[in-house]
Amino acid sequence: MDYLLTEEQEQLRRLVEEFVLGDVNPYYEKHGHEEFPWPLFRKLGELGLAAIPFPAEYGGGGLDYSTYIVALEELSRTGSRLGGALAVHGLPQLILNQFGTDEQKSKYLPPMARAELLGAFALTEPHAGSDAASINTRASRRGDKYILRGQKIWITHGGEADIYIVMAVTEKGKGAKGVSSFIVEKGAEGLAFGKRERPMGLPHHTREVFFEDCEIPRHNLIGREGEGFRVAMTALDSGRITVAATSLGLAQAAFDHALRYATERQAFGHPIADFQGIQFMLADMATSIEAARSVTRKAAYLRDRGLPFNAVASMAKLLATDTAMKVSTDAVQIYGGYGTSEDYPVQELFREAKIGQIVEGTNQIQRMIIARELLKKFKQ
Ligand SMILES: Cc1cc2nc3c(=O)[nH]c(=O)nc-3n(C[C@H](O)[C@H](O)[C@H](O)COP(=O)(O)OP(=O)(O)OC[C@H]3O[C@@H](n4cnc5c(N)ncnc54)[C@H](O)[C@@H]3O)c2cc1C
Numbered sequence: 001m002d003y004l005l006t007e008e009q010e011q012l013r014r015l016v017e018e019f020v021l022g023d024v025n026p027y028y029e030k031h032g033h034e035e036f037p038w039p040l041f042r043k044l045g046e047l048g049l050a051a052i053p054f055p056a057e058y059g060g061g062g063l064d065y066s067t068y069i070v071a072l073e074e075l076s077r078t079g080s081r082l083g084g085a086l087a088v089h090g091l092p093q094l095i096l097n098q099f100g101t102d103e104q105k106s107k108y109l110p111p112m113a114r115a116e117l118l119g120a121f122a123l124t125e126p127h128a129g130s131d132a133a134s135i136n137t138r139a140s141r142r143g144d145k146y147i148l149r150g151q152k153i154w155i156t157h158g159g160e161a162d163i164y165i166v167m168a169v170t171e172k173g174k175g176a177k178g179v180s181s182f183i184v185e186k187g188a189e190g191l192a193f194g195k196r197e198r199p200m201g202l203p204h205h206t207r208e209v210f211f212e213d214c215e216i217p218r219h220n221l222i223g224r225e226g227e228g229f230r231v232a233m234t235a236l237d238s239g240r241i242t243v244a245a246t247s248l249g250l251a252q253a254a255f256d257h258a259l260r261y262a263t264e265r266q267a268f269g270h271p272i273a274d275f276q277g278i279q280f281m282l283a284d285m286a287t288s289i290e291a292a293r294s295v296t297r298k299a300a301y302l303r304d305r306g307l308p309f310n311a312v313a314s315m316a317k318l319l320a321t322d323t324a325m326k327v328s329t330d331a332v333q334i335y336g337g338y339g340t341s342e343d344y345p346v347q348e349l350f351r352e353a354k355i356g357q358i359v360e361g362t363n364q365i366q367r368m369i370i371a372r373e374l375l376k377k378f379k380q
Pocket of ligand 1: 088123127131156
C-alpha cells in the first residue's frame with residue numbers, strides 16, 4: 001500500500017482544492033448554510049466530481065475508491081458540509097450500480113453523475129435507527145405497482161433530493177429478510193416531506209419523509225423482494241469509508257486552525273505554542289489524524305482490490321469520526337473562550353464532528369461490527 005498520492009490523485013486533489021478556495025468557501029460566506037447549496041452541487045457535476053468511483057459507462061469518473069476518498073477529504077478541508085452531501089449522494093449511486101437493472105442504471109446514473117439529479121438514502125424511522133431491521137414502512141404489491149405506507153426520519157437531502165432509495169417491509173414477521181428496497185422519485189403521488197430537522201452543525205439538510213399510500217411502478221423494486229436489507233448494508237459498508245474521509249478533512253481543518261492560532265495567540269509574554277501543554281495537544285491531534293488517515297486508506301485499498309473490507313471500513317469510520325470529535329474539541333480548547341464564539345470557525349467544526357459519530361451506524365454499532373468479525377471464527 002502506497003502512502004503517497006499518485007499523480008492522478010494529486011491532480012484531483014488540486015482540482016478540489018481550487019474548487020473549495022475559489023467557489024465553496026466564497027459561496028458559504030455569501031449565502032450561509034441554511035439552504036441546500038444547489039450551485040455548488042451542480043458545479044460538482046460540471047467538474048466531474050459527482051460520481052468519481054462509478055463506471056464511466058454511466059457517466060461516472062471510473063476511478064477507484066482510494067482516489068475518491070482523497071477528493072472527499074479535500075472537499076471537507078473547511079468543514080464536512082459539501083463532502084457529506086457528496087458522500088450521501090453516493091449511497092444511491094452505489095446501490096443502483098451494484099443492484100440496479102440496466103434500465104434503472106441508464107435512467108438514473110448519468111443524470112446523477114452530472115449532478116442534475118440529487119440522491120437520498122431512506123432507511124431510518126422514528127422507532128428504528130440502529131436496529132434497522134425493525135423498520136415498519138410497508139410496501140404492498142398491487143398489480144403492476146407497489147403502495148408504500150410509513151415514515152422515515154433524519155433523511156439527508158429529504159425534500160431536496162430527486163431520487164430516494166427507500167427500504168420498506170414487503171413480508172412482515174421475517175425481520176431483515178422481509179425488507180426490500182425501492183426507487184421513489186420526487187413527485188411520486190403520496191410522497192410528502194416534514195419540516196426541516198435541525199441537527200447540530202448547521203449544514204445538514206435533513207427532513208422527515210412520509211409515504212401516504214405512495215404509488216410507485218413495480219419495476220422500481222431494486223433487486224428481488226427480501227434483498228433490501230442486504231442492499232442497504234452493502235451500501236453502508238462502502239459509505240462508512242466516505243464518512244471517515246469527510247471526518248478526516250474536518251479534523252485536518254480544525255487542526256490547521258488550532259496550529260496557526262497557537263502561534264499567534266500570546267499569553268505570559270509568549271505565543272501559546274511555546275507551552276509544552278499546548279505542544280503535546282498539537283502532537284496528539286496530528287498523530288491521531290495520521291492514524292485515522294492510514295486506516296481509512298487501507299479500507300479503500302482493500303475495497304479496490306475486491307478483498308473483504310467491512311470490518312476495516314467500520315474501524316476507519318470509528319477512528320476517523322472519534323478523531324474529528326477529539327481534534328475539534330481540542331481545537332476549541334486551544335482557542336480558549338474565542339473557540340466558543342461563532343465569529344471563529346472551530347466551534348462549527350466541533351458541532352459538525354458530533355454528527356459523524358452517529359450517522360451510517362453509530363460508533364457503538366461500528367464496534368459491534370468489528371467485534372462480530374473478530375469473533376466469527378470462534379462461532380463456526
Ligand atoms: C444529521 C443526520 C443525518 C442522517 N441522515 C440519514 C439518512 O440520510 N438516511 C437515513 O436512513 N438515516 C439518517 N440518519 C439517521 C442515523 O443513521 C441514525 O440516527 C443512527 O443510525 C442512529 O439511530 P437512532 O438515532 O435511532 O439511535 P438509536 O438506535 O435509538 O440509538 C440510541 C443510542 O443507543 C446506542 N445503541 C443502540 N443499539 C445498541 C447496541 N446494540 N449496543 C450498544 N449501543 C447501542 C446507539 O449507539 C446510540 O448511542 C441521520 C441522522 C443524523 C443525525
